[in-house]
Amino acid sequence: MATSVVHARLAATVSLLALSLGAPALAQTTPPAEQATTVEDIIVTAQKREESIQDVPVAISAFSAENLDAMKIEGGSELLRAVPNVSFSKNNFSMYNFSIRGIGTKAISAASDPAVAVSFNNSPLIRNRLFEQEYLDVNRVEVLRGPQGTLYGRNATAGVVNMIPNMPGPDFEAFLKAETGNYGSMRGQMMVNIPLTDTLWLRAAAGLTKREGFDHNTFNDTRVNGRDLYSTRLSAAWEPSDRFNVNLIWEHFGEDDNRSRTGKQLCATDAGPSSVGGIAVTSETLRGRMSQGCRPVSLYDDAAYGVPNGAGMSQIYLGSAFSLVGMFTTPLPATRKGFTFITPDVDPYAGLTQSRNLREISTSYDPIFRAENDIFQLNINYDISDSLKFISQTAYSEDSYYSSQDYTRYVTNEIFNDSSKIYNRQGVLTPHPMTPGGFYNDPQLGLSNRMLSVDLSKSENNQIYQEFRLQSSFDSRFNFNVGANYMKFKTQDDYYVFSNLFSFLAEAYYNGASSNRIPIECTSTSSIECIYVDPNRLSDINGDGHNYFRSKNQVETESWAIFGEAYVDVRDDLKLTVGLRYTDDTKVTTPYPSQLLLGVWSLLGYGPSSGGKVSRGYPADEIVKQNWDALTGRAVIDWKVNDDLMVYASYSRGYKGGGTNPPRADIDPTVIQYMPLASTFDPEYVNAIEIGAKGQYFDGRVRLNATAFYYDYKDYQVSQIVDRISLNENFDAKSMGLELEGVYQVTPNFRLDANFGLLKTKIDSGEKSIDVMNRTQGNPDWMVLRPWLQVPSNCIAPKKYVEKILSVPSTNQWNALTALCGGSARSGSFTPDITTNFKFYEQYGFTYNPFKDAENAGKGFYADLSGNELPNAPRWTANIGAQYTWFYGAWEATIRADYYKQANSYFRVYNTEYDRIRSWDNANVSVSIENASTGLRFGAYVKNIFNDTSIVDAFTNSDDSMLTTNVFVTDPRLFGVNISKSF
Template sequence: MASAACVRARLAVTVSALALAVAAGPALAQEATQVEDVIVTAQKREESIQQVPIAVSALSSEALNERKIEGGSELVRAVPNVSFSKANFSMYNFSIRGVGTKAISASSDPAVAVSFNSTPLIRNRLFEQEYLDVARVEVLRGPQGTLYGRNATGGVVNMIPNLPGREFEGFVKAEAGNYDSRRMQALINLPIGETFALRLAGAATQRDGFDHNTFNDTQVNDRDLWSTRLSAAWEPNDRFRSNVIWEHFKEDDHRSRTGKQLCTNDPGPTTVGAVTITSSLIRNRLSQGCLPGSLYNDAAYGVPNGGAFAHIFLASVSLGQNAANQTVFAVPLGTDPYAGLTQSRDLREIATSYDPVFRAKNDVVQFNLEFDLTDKLKLISQTAYAKDDYYSSQDYNRFVSNPIFSSTDGLFDVLGQPIVGKSFLSGGYYTDPQLGTSNRMISVDLSRSDNRQWTQELRLQSAFDGRFNFSLGANYIDFKSADDYFVFNNVFTFLAEYYYNVDVALPTEQGRQTAPCTPTTPKECVYVDPTSLENLAGDGHNYFRSKNAIHTRSWGVFGEAYYDLTPNWRLTAGLRYTDDHKVSTPYPSQLLLGADRGSPGSSSGGYVSRGYPALDDIDQRWDAVTGRLVLDWKPELSFTDATLVYASYSRGYKGGGANPPRVDINPTVIQYQPLAETFDPEYVNAFEIGTKNTLAGGALRLNATAFYYDYTNYQVSQIVDRISLNENFDSRTWGVELETVFRPNRNFRLDANLGYLNTKIADGEGSIDVMNRTQGNDDWMVLRPWLQVPSNCIAPTRYVETILSRPFPVELQTLALQALCGGSLRTGTFNPNFTSTLPFWRFFGFTYDPLTEAPNGGRGFEADLSGNELPNAPNWTANVGAQYTFFKDDWSLTLRGDYYYQGSSWARVYNTEYDRLKAWDNVNVSATLENPTAGLVFQAYVKNLFDKTPITDTFTNSDDTGLTANVFTLDPRLVGVSVSKRF
């Protein structure tokens, strides 16, 4: 973490630069060159950015190129109080003023709306593809419900493309750089006659991977993508205009969805009360896999305690006996697949036997009509269709296990006869239908989604000469999404085949053989999907699958009225009515769940052997009235050329949704505490004051904003019981923002912005921290449950001590510890050889019901979140960019440098040492040689000059895989040169 002195020094540089600009402005006014005016459509009409009473930042295509902002993730370097991170699954979190998309659900809405030419896209690739032929990008901060599509509580990012014009135009650009990077861009604008024009733009990028996979000796996290945009415009007369846009994006490479996986290893306790633990098996069962240590310590580059995994414990089935009459287990009892392993401290170095696969495809078609009903009234129609497909698969852990499977060669049955016939572990290697053959544990995940969206918006806008004007609109969105998340593990498949599906009627000389899993099989049956990853049927129970389907239909009517109280005072009043209807179809997960065809029960706890039956639809409806009220003043001041002062109140809303469904477990076999099926909508009351100033004859612009948010039901999720559980928290936020552009002469320009953010979760809010379920209470301990129970639990320390003090075999003690979490041992159905109807732990002299005697049904103690900061809400953000241009005849050489700083923040609402994200900074430089007359531009640049790898965000995985942390970082140092020609 940067020291307080360093933080103060960096911020002092930024503030000093702003102060210098203000102080120097009057003195340099006579030789000043005016700052270019930026025309925006933040209020759905063309206006100077300095005349819009909204906190908005706008970047033209020239500004994007100067700062080398080539995609949505890099907007953080140009907009105050903004942060960005990729997400663990198929989306991302773009946060404005601490408000982002921390809810992970197919039914959740983005808090910051991403719009393509003013059409909101619920799912998009605008933060993965690179900007192509962009007119400008506008970032509006704060709730925007009365102006843009659906309500956005955080703000709007609006990417506005260039449209066909009436002049012939062409452009080509070629670029090369390190990591064997190759880029091409081209466009052509063709006017056809007096009323019609076509515009075609395309871009392609290829580069080698940023990360080194030491196990396969390959470079991963490469890019291979291309984009095209075809647009046509028809303007038959002065009163009618229309255009149609089709944009296509495709990526097919080996990019990693997430970064390296970190873990502070939890070896488990050595003592419990007065009992000393000597068995590694017992210590493993009392380990949660990873401890909540700082991600910046050396210990974080460890591996989880794999011996704590329930699937590893259960895989210790007997295969037979060797020549020394010793029992050979498939996976020896007490095995830790990661024992002795460590990781490199290089965040760009991983070790995996499975290189990632990444494919994304997105199409957007937009049809726009404008008709001037009169000289003062305009009718606008926007119709859009978007289709998005996504597929990403990678190693679940990003490190390779030790060999764990025993060989079946040369084994004998209990009668001493050689086991012959089919051998499922010939040579010690197990073959998984999805993951292939290996004697190691292999785990791979797959995130895929299929989405489509229809949008229709109508607006009526006035342009009266008098005091009053208005904008009225209505829109409708129809969105369908099918999201899947899979986790494959060859130990899962092994258990399905050789623990549950063993045919005990076969002769002993056939060994442990499986029987087909059919509807008539009179045994416990867990279906193993025989299809490959690339052609996955998706109906197997030998892997985890979270299947989510959502259909959202939303309509709204909205409008704003503008009234000039005096020539210098204006009142803006806007209202919106929103009606949201979401239908979620829950498909419970079925990992290693089956059905016993010979009896009504199932020892695994399942109801079906194959497929994912849906539960009843979850039908949710909300409606909300939101709006904004703005009073702005344009005073005539002696020390400014133009000033706008405004104060506003706005009310924002974002719909709720349904949490993904949990495991479909029979409660007579395994019981656990119910979780919320749905989560609530968000609401925010936002108060803002701001001023926009032009000084020094137009050479200086200085804008400032202060805001206060009162937030209700902010949506945040974490993995609980293998699902993304979304919770709601009240909070409040306040902050200030400064933006300036200073151009004292033709040669020099300074851009700077500064943001301060203070967030606080409301008093009385609480949540269970999966990394610290006991909250430091020594009277309780974390335990690993049985395989079908997804999450860890807590149990009284005194009961754990009692079990470990009894002179029973370690295996029996282990089963008793699992029983403390609830589950099948309570009724005796867990083990078919155990027929007692009494609760299992009565053999240890006590009775215990975790669902009624433990806090929150055994899930743990709630952490007090009162006063904690919101996640991904850095207190400080700052950027200073300076450029100097040398002119010689028709040529100009511009040297530019940009420095960006982001203060420390938290990855989760718990604000623990584990959650801390340290401050980081970034430097980018470029040199541009240009001949405007010839249309030639040569550019060289370096991004991330000092090759820094900060942790920008992290995601905590599930209990049953050890609570590892997926971390995200920046791209490494990138060096490139390009040449472009405009004609």
């Protein structure tokens, strides 16, 4: 964004505030006598004991319910506006990436853990919906920045987000709130707190939100990306004595709407070369074989709103090559070529473009989004003595998730031919049973004459967590906090991609369609190579089909730890904190290789031409058991300079477990040889040094906290899609930065607050990775080619060999180019270590083994990552807010404005122009009028005043998805008015 635009936006925001602050001359502005002039203190449990936020030697931001409401932070995704050096985005599948100081969850795997530990009332939750649901009856939210290797332990290498709900109390309370706004928004919340006896109290809260979609689907003329969600919480507290209390919580969240998991899909069309070495390439299909589909350009370039080059898609080529001999579109055919279901050499995307409106898609399939989450928590607190407390915390959670959407979000050209009026040689009308209604009828996606593709991301998981702690409050110079915990987490994550081309190929080539028969039913004992086609609709699939891609992942994680912290008052103004934690993690992964369009060993002696081993279902490979143990912790020295200023210095070490990469296809290596990839990834470790100061000045009217930090990170986990899986890689990195948080209570009426984060991340020297968007790294002697159907990833090949193939006129050029990627276009046995077995090329005058003769077995040349920035690590973030309150007798009116901005960042480790996420900003304003004596309150707000649509993150899809890019964007301008009543 240009500097002038930023200045204009700041001026507009400040002008709005100035206009509101000019009103005091028209009204009585003297605050009530009890109105404070000092900054309000917040009590936090960052060290799992109640302390003033200013006394905790940890970089922490905390927000009361009133703070959250004033800033219109209605869920975890919006916390980035209030916390320095934080970024947030949904990811491509079922989770999200909440980054603190450039460290987040860039590893995508069922076996990966978040780097920011998300907790509900101090219980960590590996899977949760705390960043999709809206806050309900919240006491406060705490965000701890930096490794929390002692008390919070595993998965806290970046920090902790802890949501603390309001608990039942001894007094009757009730609250009702109703809201309406744009996009047909309707929102409601309620709470009631009932004391049943002097020692037993109940509290219930509920909230719901309904909103029409933010985005427009122009093909169906529907609104999508809407919200229909609700939350309920029931809690009970029993306090029979001052020394003993118990509370029990159940929280349920549900969502059932058309939320889009990802945004628009961008692509700069890669047309492929028009010539190679002076040899003209006139065939669009051959150009497609030498095209990636999409080329890497800035996501902000007009070219990014194109579509892939589909001419080189193997499934199109193979589908158009299938014809029904002796079947014709007229009773007296002029030719004897036979009927083809798919037009030969068709590009399903030819001539198409996309709207530049990021809130506009075009699809025949509207998104489906469903999620449910339940959390049960039992807390027991027992004061063994006046200075010794025992705490038990038990938590159980279940989470289910189902999200389906169009895989591309744009409609293709018509590619299927009408088979309802085809004739046999005798001129008899003979419709084909595979295409009732005239066009191919996919069992999951239905009838269409276009190419359809839909994905489905779903997960089912549960977790149990138990923690015991013993903490002291001695009236001496020594105290401690010791404990142990146990966690067991089970998950099954499934990701599907459905395509009517996949199903068509399965039925046409393998299952008897060429004989004009209904496809055969495949079993594990089928006597011919057979691909099982799931006959059920998408909403009721059996999961055994080989006509769709399925990545099935089952992981069980078991972890236990013992930990302790000691607090020593070296002297009255100097305290030493030392903490250690021993963690033992075990992960058991059951890998299920994918089976897309693979068949069985033929029992008729013809060999496994498709490379498959089973005809139906997803047999598991051997389980993979991984175990790590880690010693983490921290040492802190803090000095109370005076009553208003504390400075501290700390060293901390954090750890996050490793895991397994998802399994690839179950291909027989004697038919198709995969390029080698790592099957596991390593744990992360971080050593962090931090210095900070927390101070209050001018009689408590100003609070200013500052932090500087340095990270030495080992094996940071980052993934990209390779061979249809999320390949997780490890990189060492350094990170350093500065954070400032300030609050200025100018007068009892007027408050200013701001935060600023400065961040510099750097990947260590010598780190490298293959960039799927640029496999040749500019080497002019090599070029990218598309592989055969069963080979998922593109490869590089010597340009000189491509020239030789193109110089020999042949109908087999397509296969020859494909074979340079090590595909199945060859005859005879295949042993990749023996170059002479690649005799397919002898007709072109050369021999070539891609697994021996190409760089990295044909995967490509490494990109040097030395000095690159980590993804989702903007150089700086800043927020400034101001609010003013007028007092009119029993009434008070408050206006607040907030402005947030973050700098440029990258969404991948390669730091190319394609990877750049431009800086973006956000401005909000809210107004409230409240009568404290009656509990009546009226409110109004506008979020994203300038109605910006900013890209906040992106995700590069697989090679066989043509390297398209899914983008994630901010919400549009939202406004609403509400009324609430407290009792």
